[in-house]
Amino acid sequence: FRSTLRYAFKDVIGGNVTVVQGETTTLPCKLIDTTELLSQISWQKITRGKPVNVNFFTVLEVDGPQFVNGRDDRFTFIGSFKDNIASLQLSNVTLMDEGTYMCIFTLFPSGNHKTDIPLNLLVPPVSSLEYNRPTLGNEEVSLVTCIAAGSKPPAEVRWLTGSLAETVRETTNFTQHANGTTTTTSSLFGVPTKEINSRLVQCVITSAAMSETLSFNIQVYFPPTEVKISERSEGSFECVTEANPNADFTWSRIGQSWPQSAVRDGATLQFQSMTSDLNGLYQCEASNRYGKKHSCLYVHVASGEVWFNLSLVFVKYVACLNMKCSGHGHLVSVASSLYPGPAGNSCQITFSKGFFAWCLNAMLVN
Numbered sequence: 001f002r003s004t005l006r007y008a009f010k011d012v013i014g015g016n017v018t019v020v021q022g023e024t025t026t027l028p029c030k031l032i033d034t035t036e037l038l039s040q041i042s043w044q045k046i047t048r049g050k051p052v053n054v055n056f057f058t059v060l061e062v063d064g065p066q067f068v069n070g071r072d073d074r075f076t077f078i079g080s081f082k083d084n085i086a087s088l089q090l091s092n093v094t095l096m097d098e099g100t101y102m103c104i105f106t107l108f109p110s111g112n113h114k115t116d117i118p119l120n121l122l123v124p125p126v127s128s129l130e131y132n133r134p135t136l137g138n139e140e141v142s143l144v145t146c147i148a149a150g151s152k153p154p155a156e157v158r159w160l161t162g163s164l165a166e167t168v169r170e171t172t173n174f175t176q177h178a179n180g181t182t183t184t185t186s187s188l189f190g191v192p193t194k195e196i197n198s199r200l201v202q203c204v205i206t207s208a209a210m211s212e213t214l215s216f217n218i219q220v221y222f223p224p225t226e227v228k229i230s231e232r233s234e235g236s237f238e239c240v241t242e243a244n245p246n247a248d249f250t251w252s253r254i255g256q257s258w259p260q261s262a263v264r265d266g267a268t269l270q271f272q273s274m275t276s277d278l279n280g281l282y283q284c285e286a287s288n289r290y291g292k293k294h295s296c297l298y299v300h301v302a303s304g305e306v307w308f309n310l311s312l313v314f315v316k317y318v319a320c321l322n323m324k325c326s327g328h329g330h331l332v333s334v335a336s337s338l339y340p341g342p343a344g345n346s347c348q349i350t351f352s353k354g355f356f357a358w359c360l361n362a363m364l365v366n
Helices: none
Strands: 002-008 012-020 025-027 037-047 054-060 064-067 075-077 088-090 099-108 111-122 126-130 141-151 156-160 169-176 182-190 200-206 211-217 228-233 236-240 248-253 262-265 268-271 280-288 291-302 305-310 318-324 331-337 344-350 356-364
Touching (some): 054 075, 141 156, 182 200, 228 291
Parallel strands (some): 012 111
Antiparallel strands (some): 002 012, 025 088, 037 054, 075 088, 200 211, 236 268, 248 280, 262 268, 291 305, 318 331
16 A cells, blocks of 8 residues: 655644555544644545545543444554554455545543545456457457456556557557446457467456566467368378367368278378288368368279379369360279369379379369
8 A cells, every 4th residue: 555644733743545446554643743632543534445534443441442333444543642642454445345434532621623634446357268260261350458447546558569560550448437436447449360360369458456467469369271181191181271279170071981990089090001901082171160061081002002092172063073084094083173164174183102183174974
């Protein structure tokens, strides 16, 4: 707490007291420069909780300190009657305790001498972050909101946005409450793009009672985009995509039952032994709550040679077609995106063991 001493009525010292809600403070009061007989110390108060002047504490030389009009054990007499010190200690201070406290010395024969002691409360805000789960788009939306609730005096809220300073903007509003506290609300607005997804911003909250920094990684939600299948090692493949939240992966075999020697574990597909019963088309589906995408892997085991075909990514929906590649006499299965275009389409077919074939202007046969 903070206390500023001052003189009142020439002979009573009080002070202005400021304390943070929930803490302990002292209401200082001392009588000086008198030789008169002290007969009683009294305390009165006008507070938010009781906005009328009431007596609540007295101290007599014989009877000692006593509560008046109800007991409140948060108050403790820490003064000395014989030394003309009337100070009180108040613990667990609340906003309802804020107000003016009157310290009164009753002397004989001159009567009452008193001073007013204002008690000011600082209330730290309750800090929080809220976000609206924006999805990928082209329109500006609220990305995250920082709230400093119930502060006294009002808290200041500002944002540290780093390299996003030119990409986002902030708005700040204040709401005053009947109990004298204020809620400060500040929001960051921007266009929800993949470029700002996961970027760090910080909300800095400053008040007379505390300061705090809340960190947040901007979240922009979107379905799986391009799905890629990559060969991690011989006979082991992994399905990879970009999505928020992270995608769940499901491997399946198109038109055939799942072979015993193929093990699927999340995004990974592992062929434990390379035999012809693995031949066929395998599909990896990546999905989250916002959508899904697919990609296919063609496997062909024959005459001691293994062919893997890593397909192109499907943009809207997938059809597995037979394609005859010009210049090679082999009929292989690939996955190709369907889209409006000329009858001749270009594709890329990649085989393992360093063998690459580019089949240009291939004709769709079925």
